[in-house]
Amino acid sequence: MKAIFDARQSAHDPKHFMANGRLSPNPEQPQRIAELTRGADAAGCRFIKPSDHGAGPIAEIHSPEYLVFLETIHGRWIRTEGASEEVIPNIHPDRRTASYPRSASGQAGFHQADTSCPIAAGTWQSAYWSAQSALSAVDTVLAGEPAAYALCRPPGHHAFSDLAGGFCFLNNSAIAAQALRRAGRRPAILDVDVHHGNGTQGIFYGSRDVLTVSIHADPARFYPFFWGHAEERGEGEGLGYNLNLPLPRGSDDGEFLAALEIALARIRAFGADALVVALGLDAHENDPFHGFKVTTPGFGRIAAAIAGLGLPSVIVQEGGYLSADLGDNLTSFLNGYENA
Template sequence: MKIIYSPDHAKHDPKTYFKGGAFHEPQEVPGRAEALVQGLKGAGHEIIAPAEFGPSPRAAVHTPGYLHFLETIHARWRAAQMGGEEVLPNIHPGRHMSSMPSGIVGEVGFYTTDISAPVGPTTWEAAIASNNVALTATDYVLSDLKGNLSAYALCRPPGHHAFKDQAGGFCFLNNIAIAAEYARRTVNRVAILDVDVHHGNGTQGIFYDRADVFTISLHCDPTDFYPFFSGYAHERGTGAGEGYNLNLPLAPESADDAFMTRLEEAMVALRAYAPDVLFIALGLDAFEGDPLIGLSVTTEGFGRIAARIAQLNLPTVLVQEGGYNRDFLGANITSFISGFERAR
């Protein structure tokens, strides 16, 4: 399997993580990607650098105002002599507030969903590099669709919580959505299967009214788990996209067998949809030892999940999302990729 990675991910090195009413040690840190790379190299995988794709692919998904915000907000924040080394919101538009404010504090709140996506001085550069990783993997798979190629994009920062005009949940550019939209230039039907422990709310939001990108998410029940306000089974799409979004929530602490049972529901839906290309939002935070504590998938379980997905025999792009137990990330990614490759 082709492995794509950029060391520029380290340009995003957040110092702030707020959860449950308190500040904690950041979890989405450069060490995550470094642990994944070490595991892959130890397993004998060759790793290649991404190509540069320019602004067009991300502009096809994200709004101009949001992209301008991400690119310029840190410099403008510092110029305005705001406190702290990172850009953080202190207010968000609630249900009864919808106007776009002209002041910088309101702007930050408008373009973020929560406080878990702090913008540092070079976060934008890291986000672009991460997106180029996903696009390079996609380009490779599209280069020979009849060859059923597969590629793994080691993306960091992750992307599936980013909406078309909002950052959140450690995410800035929605890598998998941008890659899927890029693939639509070549193929007619794309599917995204999200196996991260958290619902891919940004990805769902981007494609919710479309029938050409089928979005499926297996995740921990969001009743009392991030992102709380989406990821429920009744969310099926709207307009032209009605019936083209499928959420398969799992009870907290669900382990391998329960995950595999729900995965079968996704397999049935994917076979019916018959996509030309399959994208996997590969979160490793469903792991039983992950510090964010949602599901209880084992290292061996990731191999089982991957093998079942591989049996679809589709051109497949794996896009890295979450996973925060750095001691096990190397073992978990190699289990997933080896399981996928053995089944092909």
């Protein structure tokens, strides 16, 4: 299987992460790249660099206003007297229809959903090439390969069309799905990250052209809290084209695989002819976020079940944080997919 990655994705090096009122080291570190690369190498992947598809495919998902913000905000922010080295908002609008401010601080609050997506000098460059990696994985699949792995870092599935959040800036999975759609395919997105892909859901919530399915820890007491509940089914033309399968914290291989069967049945019913897998490895039992108890061999079983759909698949890396098992979990998933 081909794997796509650009070294410029290492430039984003966030230092901070605020949770429960405490400032802690950010878990979305460049070191993740080394562990994921090790895992992909062990699965026999052949790494290539992405092509530059320009801003157009990204702007099909994200507003130009938001893209200008991402590209320029850090330079503007650090000119503010007393500003921190990273862009972290301290005020948010009470509604998305609120007026758009001119100040760097106000725009940060408008475009950053939470305090886990700090923007530093290298953030835009890394996010841009992460998206290009996803787009080049689409190229690989459209050229006839059965699957391709995009080592997307930073991840993307919490990013809405004009809103960063949860370590995410550009929604790589949504960008990949839209590229498949533009090529005449009928794509489904299957998100298996332990956290709900709220940005992906939001982007396609009113669309019947892309099916969105997510298996994740119940958000009643788990990030992202406000999205990912079973009753969220889409709206307007998209009603019935979104499926959330929240599971209790601590769910294991068997419980995950049971939910996956429901997800796969919905994808078949949609008549998808291409698949984007939003691959979160943070469902593992030893991941720092401790949401699920999926085992390393369990990722192989999950991948084999997904491969059973027989669809050309773009595998986009989402979560999965630093632990001794991270690379092995990716190896298990990719081998399970290849050997199905």
